[in-house]
Amino acid sequence: IETVIGCGECDACKRGEENRCRRKYKAIGYQYNGGFAQFILIPKEAVKQGCVIKVPDQVSFEEATIVEPFSCVINGWYPFKKREPGFTTVVIGAGIIGMLHVEYAKQMGSRVFLVNRTSPRLILAQKIGLPADEFIDASKDDPVKRVKELTNGLGADVVICAASSKDVQREALEMAAVDADISFFAGLPKDDSNVLLDSNLIHYNELHIHGANASNRKQYLEALNLIASGRVNVKKFITHVFPLEKIAEAIKCLEDRTQNAIKVIIDPWM
Structure with a gap:
C-alpha cells in the first residue's frame, strides 16, 4: 500500500507526484491508521489514487516491506538520476x-x-x-x-x-x-x-x-520492479521478524546496537 495520499486535483498530483501535493498530502500511519494489524481499512482516496499495488508472486511479504523505504530513496535521486x-x-x-x-x-x-x-x-x-x-x-x-x-x-x-x-x-x-x-x-x-x-x-x-520527502506511486513501482526482477536483493536487509504482540521488544531490538538490526519486521500473522 502506497502510504502517500494527495489531493488528486493539484498540478503535482495530476503529474503523478502526490508527494509534492500543493495542498499537503495525507499519509497512512500519520493522518490515517497504520499497518500494525492483521487487517487495515484503506481510505477510499487511496484506492482512487491507485495506492493499492499488487505484489508479484516472486516477492515475499517480508521483501515487500522494503518497497516503501526504497521508493523514498528513489525519490531522493529524482533531481539528479540522469x-x-x-x-x-x-x-x-x-x-x-x-x-x-x-x-x-x-x-x-x-x-x-x-x-x-x-x-x-x-x-x-x-x-x-x-x-x-x-x-x-x-x-x-x-x-x-x-x-x-x-x-x-x-x-x-x-x-x-x-x-x-x-x-x-x-x-x-x-x-x-x-x-x-x-x-x-x-x-x-x-x-x-x-x-x-x-x-x-x-x-x-x-x-x-x-531536499527529499516521501515518494509517489511511480517510485513504488520502480522499487517493486527492482526487487521482483532480482536486480536488488533485499533479503539481506531483513535481520529480525517479530509477532505483533512483541512489538515493544522489536522496537528495543532496533534501538539496541548490539543486535545488529537493519530491517526489523512486525508480522501480524506470526
Whole structure:
C-alpha cells in the first residue's frame, strides 16, 4: 500500500507526484491508521489514487516491506538520476536508508563510498555483501580527506546525507566536487534544524542542494520492479521478524546496537 495520499486535483498530483501535493498530502500511519494489524481499512482516496499495488508472486511479504523505504530513496535521486554512469557517490550513514542508497547508486552506474561513524555498522554492511566500493570509518579517518584522496582531489559528484546530523550536512559540502549534487535526505529535528554552512562552497563550486520527502506511486513501482526482477536483493536487509504482540521488544531490538538490526519486521500473522 502506497502510504502517500494527495489531493488528486493539484498540478503535482495530476503529474503523478502526490508527494509534492500543493495542498499537503495525507499519509497512512500519520493522518490515517497504520499497518500494525492483521487487517487495515484503506481510505477510499487511496484506492482512487491507485495506492493499492499488487505484489508479484516472486516477492515475499517480508521483501515487500522494503518497497516503501526504497521508493523514498528513489525519490531522493529524482533531481539528479540522469547523470552518466561512472560518477562517484558518497553515502553518509549506514542505516537501512543509507544501504538502499548504495544499492540504487550502483543501479545508476556509480562508484560508491559508504561513510559511517561507527565501525561495527560498516563491518555488518560488508558482511551482508553491500556493493559499496569503499567503506570509510569516520571514527578513524577524516571522511572529507579520504573522499578527496579516493577522487584525486576532485571530490564526489553526488553526496547523500543519510544520517540526521548537522556535521554530516557540513561535511557533505566539503567533500563535494564542483557541480555536485547534494541530497539532505535525512531531516533534522524540527526544533533544532538551523545549520551554519559555508555558503561560499555552494556559490563558487556551483553546488546543487536538494531536499527529499516521501515518494509517489511511480517510485513504488520502480522499487517493486527492482526487487521482483532480482536486480536488488533485499533479503539481506531483513535481520529480525517479530509477532505483533512483541512489538515493544522489536522496537528495543532496533534501538539496541548490539543486535545488529537493519530491517526489523512486525508480522501480524506470526
